[in-house]
Amino acid sequence: MKLGYHLGYWSSGPPEGALEAITTAEDLGFDSVWTAEGYGSDALTPLAWWGASTSRITLGTNIVQLSARTPTATAMAAMTLDHLSGGRFVLGLGASGPQVVEGWYGQPYPKPLARTREYVEIIRRVVAREEPVRFDGDQYRLPLPGGTGLGKPLKSTVHPLRPRIPLYLAAEGPKNVALSAEICDGWLPLFFSPRSDGFYRAALEEGFARRGERPGDFEVAASVPVIVHDDVEEAASWIKPSLALYIGGMGARNMNFHHDVFARMGYADVADKVQDLYLSGRKEEATAAIPTSLVEDTSLIGPPEKIRDELAAWEESVVTTILVRGDAAMLRKVAAVLS
Structure with missing residues (x-):
């Protein structure tokens, strides 16, 4: 099981100590570092700025939003x-949701799977430069x-360092997960649980079947809260507000993909109650x-012994990399337990 470091979203400004955390992650032997974007900071600029202080660690976006850029602009950045x-870059893409796509970018949201498929294909063609x-x-x-009628097919002036840059897809629903296995090099799950491993394994297998092969290097890099703490309840209390936001407030009542993840996990009644309370x-x-x-189903929290015991279920799942968050001190604690 590899370890990665996820910076997450910015709040009102750059996260304090980000560069120290990134260089610490590299020193500790972490495999990758990832940035995010919502409707504030972008994912590409911080990765280039802080990534310039690294030499080995993989640099990934988790995620670049499809509607923020045309496919060719994303390919240029990649x-x-x-x-x-x-050659250390990994392009993580995601469709986001209608509130951001239509409210922030002013783009239509319908048919996100079809849009993703075309978006990825254009990026592949640009980077291949054939x-x-x-x-x-x-x-x-x-x-x-x-238009003017003057547009013509173009080929990138830049020759790619690699003709195929690794491309991962953020996905939560089974159709999107299958799509990641069919057309991409990896999957970026959010709120993964080992108890749902069979469900996601089947979705991935469906995508591999459409692809005609199962790549040996297909990656599943899951964002997993890890808190090393003697008091399990206190550790859980630090995660619950974020879960309430995603389950209850990240999306509309009739379209919240995060809510649906927990409903499929067996927490439908809890998810409905959280959503009702949050939206009110x-x-x-x-x-x-x-x-x-x-x-506990979606995180690793508690004393070191408890976390090590529970890690076995993650190691037996489809997950190949655990992405953790925190400052440099937290990364050292996590590495000591998980490495």
């Missing part, structure tokens, strides 16, 4: 970062029909409604 990092890029899809067309403005009650068992 090739640029791959060159600057000496010929000028032509694409006639339902979501994207290159060159653009109409009772956020503290929503947090209190989350049982510690739910936290």
Whole structure:
């Protein structure tokens, strides 16, 4: 089981101690470091800025949002970062949700799977640089029909360092998970639980079957809260507010993919109650409604011995990398327990 470091979203500004944490992760032998974007900081700029102080660790985005950039712009950024990092870049992509896609980017959200499939194919063509890029899809067309009539197929002026940059897909639903196995090099799960391993394993196998093969190097890099602490309940209390936000407030009542993850996990009643409380403005009650068992199903918390015992289930799952968060001191504690 490999370890990665996930910086997560910025709040009002850059996270304090980020560079120290990244260099500490590299010194500790972590395999990768990842950045995120929502509707504030972007994922690419911090990765280039802080990544310049590293020499070995893999640099990944978790995630670049599809609607934030055209496929060709994302491909340009990927090739640029791959060159600057000496071939250490991994492009993590995700469709996000309708509130961000339509509310922030002003783009239509329907048919996210079809849009993702076309987006990935265009990136592959740009990076391969075998010929000028032509694409006639339902979501994207290159060159653009109409307009001035002067658009023509183009080929990147930059020669890629690698003709195929690793591309991972963030996905929660079974169709998206299967798509990651079919067209990508890895899957970025959120709120993974070993108890749901069979469900996700089947979705991945469906995608591999459509692909016609199961790549030996397919990666599953899961974001997993890890808190080394003698008091399990106190450790859980630090995670519950974030879970309440995602289950209750990240999306609309009739379209919240995070809520659906926990419903499939067996917490449908809890997820419904948390959502009802959160959307009615009772956020503290929503947090209190989350049982510690739910936290333990998707996290590794408690004394070192407990975490080591529970790690076995993760090692037997489809997960190949655990992505953790925290400052440099927390990373040292986590590495001491999980390494």
